[in-house]
Amino acid sequence: MLTSEYLTCPDLFADTVVDWQKTDGRNALPWQQDPSPYRVMVSELMLQQTQVTTVIPYFQRWMQKLPDIHALAAADTDTVMALWQGLGYYARARNLHKAAKYIVFDLGEFPFELNDLLTIPGIGRYTAGAIRSFAYDAYGPIVDGNVRRLFCRLFGIEGVPTTSAVDKKLWALADALTPKQNNRRFAQALLDLGATVCKPKQADCLSCPLQTQCVAFNTGRVAELPTAKPKKMTPTKAGHFLWIEQGDKLLLQKRPDSGIWADLWSLPQVDETAESLLQAKLQGQFQHVFSHYKLDASVWHPVSGVSEPAGSSWYNKEQVLEIGLPAPIRSWIEKNWLKKS
DNA sequence: CAGTCGTGGCC
DNA sequence: TGGCCAAGACT
Known part of the structure; x- marks a missing residue:
């Protein structure tokens, strides 16, 4: 140079x-x-x-x-x-x-x-x-x-x-x-x-x-320049979500005002040690890639009688289309609820 | 400095 | 098909 x-x-x-x-x-x-x-x-x-x-x-x-x-x-x-x-x-x-x-x-x-x-x-x-x-x-x-x-x-x-x-x-x-x-x-x-x-x-x-x-x-280095930035291995985290229906309505929870999906509505998320998961039935899984980690999401159908999480509300199929949902959550709901008679 | 912010196109 | 990249700026 x-x-x-x-x-x-x-x-x-x-x-x-x-x-x-x-x-x-x-x-x-x-x-x-x-x-x-x-x-x-x-x-x-x-x-x-x-x-x-x-x-x-x-x-x-x-x-x-x-x-x-x-x-x-x-x-x-x-x-x-x-x-x-x-x-x-x-x-x-x-x-x-x-x-x-x-x-x-x-x-x-x-x-x-x-x-x-x-x-x-x-x-x-x-x-x-x-x-x-x-x-x-x-x-x-x-x-x-x-x-x-x-x-x-x-x-x-x-x-x-x-x-x-x-x-x-x-x-x-x-x-x-x-x-x-x-x-x-x-x-x-x-x-x-x-x-x-x-x-x-x-x-x-x-x-x-x-x-x-x-x-x-x-110098035959056209393919080597500019130097590629090292790709950081992104960790994979597990996320557990609850699928709770009642009549024609689905239970959604407003997420905290910080962190991932801040202020959006989502399926209620629980810790993997949560009581609600004890006898829950696995309904399905999906993966989502963020910039800094990969999320392995599991959606659980808990046994009836589970108490409603704080900050949650019920939404019917029309209402759910009009609120802010994370893209993967929305797509899950569309696939597994809206398009299912 | 490293993370965040959207979406579409390319191989 | 998933990872990379595109006439960057802001926090």
Whole structure:
């Protein structure tokens, strides 16, 4: 990484990728037409951790309904959330709404400086740089998943790229390699290279404009870089749930306000030593994977006469569809109750 | 620093 | 098919 020609001559890097982008990059994406600060901000928030093909229809619908920042600032929460429905990471929608109100009512105009952009809710270092580049065609370094992968391979950077040490290196590279002009096309070039050439798997090195300078390519380590983060073994925990019916109703329990499935309704959960399990009959099992552990769930049909757990209520088949249930619990109930005559 | 937050696509 | 990943930010 110390010997790359690109570090001693950053303009060579910029010129190379910019020239490539003109002919081989993506230049017809919806947010590339009329790249106003508002349209760029909306697209960048939508694109956080979300693929381009997923975002496109959401972006179109959004712009039809909320064509400018004043419309968004004046919109109500329900409108905003409905337009976001299905995109995931809903904090982004709330932040975007907050951002519009902040810009319109507090700032009065859309910020230009990086440090001012960083004060906007939902806008971090990457998104601030992206807005600088795409909306203003001004200096705005970016490091996202694409740039991370590209730089790790190009400069042979070792180490898990999400660690702070590597992250620091990557941003230093981005700061140094980002030019003072052609920033819109330069930023797009980095993203396009990462997305269409320097892909996570099956990198297309033969059509890469940086091939001759690429450390990973020249040392045959394209598949080894960036360093994969060690996959942590997730423990498996057992969970015991009660299935208690009475007439046409099912007993559900509101979960605590913290921990997994906080504030949602669920089948009553009991400890494996619980008295209610003593003569219970196993009704079925299912598995659910969380980020930090795997749940082996057992659903038990206790003997009659078991006392109702605290905070529990009865729900019939119509009511159960209208309350917040964890996805696996809902799916269990649908399969074993609703669809069973 | 490590966990959290959604959903869909890919092999 | 399940594990990984996607234009990250926030706590």
